[in-house]
Amino acid sequence: MQQQPVVSAPVPAAKIKKKSSSGKAFQWTAGIILGVIGVAMVMPFVWMVLSSFKTEAEVKQIPPTFWPESFNLDSFKMLFTEMDFGVYLGNTLLITLFSFFGLLLNAMAGFGFARYKFKGRDGMFFFVLATMMIPGQVTMIPVYLILNSMSLTNTMIGIVLPGFISAFGIFLFRQFMSTLPEEIMEATRLDGASEYRLFAQVALPMSKPIMAVQAILTFIAGWNSFLWPLIIANDEKLYTLSVGLQLLKGQNGTNFALQMAGATFMVVPILIIFILFQRQIIENYNISGIK
Amino acid sequence: MKGSSKAAPWVFIGPTLLLLAVFSLLPILVAAGISLTDMDLAGLANYSNIEFVGIKNYIDVLTDPVFLKAILNTLFYVLIGVPLVVACSLGVALLINMGQSRIFRMFRVVYYMPSVTNVVAVAVVWLYLYNPGIGLFNYLLNSLGLGSVPWLTEPTVAKLSLILLALWRSIGLNMIIFIAALQGISKTYYEAAQLDGATTWQQMRYITVPMMRFAIFFVTITTMIGWLQFFEEPFIMTQGGPLDGTLSASLFIYQNGFQFSSFGFAAAGSFVLFFLIIIITLLQLKLQRKQAEE
Numbered sequence: 001m002q003q004q005p006v007v008s009a010p011v012p013a014a015k016i017k018k019k020s021s022s023g024k025a026f027q028w029t030a031g032i033i034l035g036v037i038g039v040a041m042v043m044p045f046v047w048m049v050l051s052s053f054k055t056e057a058e059v060k061q062i063p064p065t066f067w068p069e070s071f072n073l074d075s076f077k078m079l080f081t082e083m084d085f086g087v088y089l090g091n092t093l094l095i096t097l098f099s100f101f102g103l104l105l106n107a108m109a110g111f112g113f114a115r116y117k118f119k120g121r122d123g124m125f126f127f128v129l130a131t132m133m134i135p136g137q138v139t140m141i142p143v144y145l146i147l148n149s150m151s152l153t154n155t156m157i158g159i160v161l162p163g164f165i166s167a168f169g170i171f172l173f174r175q176f177m178s179t180l181p182e183e184i185m186e187a188t189r190l191d192g193a194s195e196y197r198l199f200a201q202v203a204l205p206m207s208k209p210i211m212a213v214q215a216i217l218t219f220i221a222g223w224n225s226f227l228w229p230l231i232i233a234n235d236e237k238l239y240t241l242s243v244g245l246q247l248l249k250g251q252n253g254t255n256f257a258l259q260m261a262g263a264t265f266m267v268v269p270i271l272i273i274f275i276l277f278q279r280q281i282i283e284n285y286n287i288s289g290i291k
Numbered sequence: 292m293k294g295s296s297k298a299a300p301w302v303f304i305g306p307t308l309l310l311l312a313v314f315s316l317l318p319i320l321v322a323a324g325i326s327l328t329d330m331d332l333a334g335l336a337n338y339s340n341i342e343f344v345g346i347k348n349y350i351d352v353l354t355d356p357v358f359l360k361a362i363l364n365t366l367f368y369v370l371i372g373v374p375l376v377v378a379c380s381l382g383v384a385l386l387i388n389m390g391q392s393r394i395f396r397m398f399r400v401v402y403y404m405p406s407v408t409n410v411v412a413v414a415v416v417w418l419y420l421y422n423p424g425i426g427l428f429n430y431l432l433n434s435l436g437l438g439s440v441p442w443l444t445e446p447t448v449a450k451l452s453l454i455l456l457a458l459w460r461s462i463g464l465n466m467i468i469f470i471a472a473l474q475g476i477s478k479t480y481y482e483a484a485q486l487d488g489a490t491t492w493q494q495m496r497y498i499t500v501p502m503m504r505f506a507i508f509f510v511t512i513t514t515m516i517g518w519l520q521f522f523e524e525p526f527i528m529t530q531g532g533p534l535d536g537t538l539s540a541s542l543f544i545y546q547n548g549f550q551f552s553s554f555g556f557a558a559a560g561s562f563v564l565f566f567l568i569i570i571i572t573l574l575q576l577k578l579q580r581k582q583a584e585e
Contacts, residue, residue, distance in 0.1 A: 023491070026389055026491060027389055027390045027392075030386040030387075030389040030390055031390060031394060034383070034386050034387065034395075034398045037383070038398055038401045038402065041401055041402055041404070041405065041459065041462075042401060042404065044405075044413065044416050044417065044420060045404070045408075045416075047416070047419075047420065047427055048412075048416045059425075060425050061425075062425060062430065063430065063434075064425070064427065064430060105306050108302075108304070108306070108307070109303060109304045109306075109307035109308075111303055112300045112301075112302075112303030112304035113304060116299065116300035118300050121300075124304065124308065127308075127311070128307070128308075131311050131315040131316070134315055134319065134565075135516075135519075135520050135561070135564065135565055136541075137520060137522075137540075137544045137545070137564055137565075138318070138322050138558075138562065138565050139314070139315060139318040139319070139322070140544070140545070140561070141322060141325070141544075141548045141549075141557055141558055141561065142317070142318035142319075142321035142322045142325070142558070143314055143318050144548075144549075145321060145325070145335070146313065146314075146317065146318065146321065148335065161310070161314070164310055165307050165310045165311055165314070167311075170307065195299035196299070196302070199303070220407055223409070224408075224409040224410070226409070226410060226411055227523075231549060241409075242410075242411040242412070243411075245409075245412060245415060246411050249418075249527075256419050256422075256425070259415050259418075260415075260416065260419065262412070262415070263413070263415045263416050266409045266411070266412040267408045267409060267413070270407055270408055270409065271404060271407070274400075274404065274407045275400060278399075278400045278403070281403075281407075282399060282400075282403065282467055
């Protein structure tokens, strides 16, 4: 926990002179307020996990039990026997894998915009950023129609293709890659390396910090993807975990133990990944330089 | 940058530009086109079934009482949701920024957690919490001697319940933006103020808040655009009910497009929403400029 983050956050201003007793009291008050609200923030997750181990009957009890009477795994087993969560998990992982190809495209574009001067570059970069302004509701229907005319509805490609490009991702890659030292680039060129080798063997490895953050965020976004799989996949064989969970909710509206097991199955892996990599994810927004 | 092959930059940005053209630029043109037609399932099966209807879809959507209700609901979400999200995220950021110990770093993680989780999963969990009979919320209220709340069954309360869930999900990211901005304020300002004997409250009022103006503006704009497109929570939890009480403009567009297959009509609705987003954003920008001049 000691190593410094990518872009070092300045020491909080308070550190300098706030050894006074009023500062201490302030800190204690802040800590207590944050603690109380913090308990409320995590409560839904705690309740979800605890309920997922309860039986169908126990989950409906009034008054509810806090701690499950026994930790039973029936609901989790049902996800795989009664529902097709195995298939949904496979599809979700496949989508996530595909979206890493999109990540590579974003890195390439960021590199292109950062390291070359060519005609129309600034205009095109502005175009990339401008696409962030277009609301999803406007593009939702035409993108469906476009994919339909290419016969890509109900296919894995159709699900992942519209989400490949992240304008914000390109922006971050460009910011980072324009700080790489030009001398190393020139030296590699003098050694006779092509531009593509320069990108793959010099620029990419040097961009490891931003690559790591983007990879984690890509994984989280892929795992959570909901709207496109819902619109594009008619066949249950192509359902992702979130679409499958939506289906489960519709089919087992009153079996809350099963619903909580499904939710736990989706949420807990992401929470673990998030807690492991929280520093990089949170610092990501400091890199973007909003001040 | 000199002497490099001319083709290289295009190889790097080409695929991205192509995908953006097909999935961002072209769709706007297609949407504008079909909003002037009666495109539906029959039209999807055979393009010769599509007929040009002029601005009929726009007239229909603007006189549709359900759409107007959806717009009013959306404005309700914006008016209540935006100030709540900005105030809560800023409040949490200020509190977290006060401490230095490890526990304050842990709070960042705790408050950010809801932002990374899947919306369907958390909606399912909150549906259980909001359940009128066996939900935890009503049980806690009852055991405090208070009455049950019709969380999702009364139109106005249902809107507020969805706002509460969305607030819980959006504090994290905005809080991080605010913390980054807070840490960007130079320490010398505070040192000077302390030498002059300013209290913590005065430092916050006269240094922190003014220096945060841009961050507050940024979060307000992005949050507002987000609330104008409010979709997932009502879609998963209430399907717009009860009595269209939680129906948002985005959900209206989705339902007409993908559940009733009125593509032309829905596309017209999406442009009305787009227009609304642009107007409100421009208004906000103007307001900000005016404030900055003062």
